[in-house]
Each structure stands twice: as C-alpha cells, then as structure tokens.
Amino acid sequence: MMPRTAALLVMHSDLANALLRAAEKVYGPVEGLEVLSNDGLSREDLENAIARRVEDWREGGLVLTDFWGGSCHICGVAAARGHGDVVVVTGINLPALLDYFHNRDEYGPLALAERLVRKGRDSIRLHHGQTA
C-alpha cells in the first residue's frame, strides 16, 4: 500500500484554517493535514516554520499555498530546498483541497501535485446568467 502523501496548508491570515473547516463540511472529518498562517511572521520565521514540518516527511509531501509570489509560496519553495520529493503548489482552492483528501493515499507527491493543479484550474468555470 502506498504511504499517504503528507501535506501542509500555508496561507495568508485565517484562510488555511477556514479552507480546512470548509473542506470538512463537505468531505467529513479529516486528520493529518497541518495548517499554518503567515500572520505576523518574518520571512525567516515563516520559512523555518515550514521547514520544521517538511523535515519530518520521510516520503516527501506537498506544501499547499494560496498564490504565486506570496510569502507562503516563496517560503515554501525556500523550505523545500534540498528536498526533491517536496512539491509546492500555489492557487489551492476548495475543489483542489477536496481532491487532495480523496487521493492522498493513491498518488505520490509529484503526481498528486499535478492532479491538484488540473483540478483547481478545471474547477474555475463561468456560468452565464440566462435571460428569462
């Protein structure tokens, strides 16, 4: 059996906690996903906080962040330095997070990361209002 792909959700303000709470409403209670906010943390402290968690992952894992270029993304990339099996994914939305929970026992870090990118992108759609 494939080991579960670990993940850390790192986002601005309360977003990671809120996203996890929303995911649990849809998916049900989950365990094994750590959340972290960048609130009040310097670049160095945020990078160290992520690195401490990443270093515990024997089989690699995913650092799931909110947007490209933000401190969560940049510090995630810096913390993953030297860990080839740690993948940073930006732009995580609720459908992507739900897909993580559905598939974290089925895929390794890179394949799962690629899947989440597709899922997150595909979930953004336009539904035009129709005239009566």
Next chain:
Amino acid sequence: MSWVLQRVDDRLIHGQVLVAWGQRLHPRRIWVVDDATAANVWEKEILAGAAPETDVRVVTVAEMAAAWEAENEAAGGAFLLVRDLGTALALVEAGASVDRFNLGGLHYAPGKTKVNEYIYLDADDRRRARALLARGVSLEVQDVPGARAESLAALDPASAPA
C-alpha cells in the same frame, strides 16, 4: 524619477508588494538590495521566479548605490526593497539619494517592541531610524496602498531625533 516605491520589508518580495503595490504602480524593475541574498544563487532564483513578469535585480548595497542615479533616470517605474533599517541606512550612507522609505513590514523578533501590527523595532532599529530622519529621509509606516501612511516618528517617538 523612476523610483515609485522604496520599501523596508523583511519579507522582501511577497504578496503585498506584488499584488497591492505592484498592480497599482506597475513597476518595470524590482531592485532587492541585500548583501546576503545577492551572494546566494538559490535565493536570487526564488525571488526572480516569484515575479516572472518583472525584471528582478538582486544586488548588494554597494552595487545599488553605484546604480542609483542611472536607475533614477531610466524609463518605467522601479521598486526598491530592503529587509531592514540597517540596510536602508547603509544604502543612504553609500550615496543613494533616497528621499523616503515606506516601512511595510518588520515583524516580531525577540528584543523588539511593537509599534503597530506589522512594525516591531529594537534599540538598533530606532537608532538607525533616527539617523535616517536626521539625514532628511522621510519614514512612513504603511503596509498597503489602501492604508493611511503614518509618520514613524509620530507613531513611535523613540524613533524621532532629539
């Protein structure tokens, strides 16, 4: 003058810089001035990769001071980012004619006391702030463009020259 934002922020390039300030001021170049980062190929790659549509230049204090006037005359807007007040003062002392710094993020560390939610200073920071103010450099506390800029000296009298 090409400089549209000259900022002290320990996160250097991050969301507030790219999204809040960047999408309002549209810089063509971002100069990150930090001796340690300029010597670290990995860090330079991360910062350049964070803003792939902007020309990110990571340089030392001496390199920035030497390039200051040429950048000032260049076309397009430019951001200057330094991680602390020590670098800000060093840059001014090296000859860069910075007239103001935006203080956007100096987060808590042991020994620092709170000025507001995103600015924490220790005695060395305050000494450097006083030196900058004494040289006529304006120091304004403001994290994002939509927030009100406030004078550091008014917020934190210990940072004001005697």
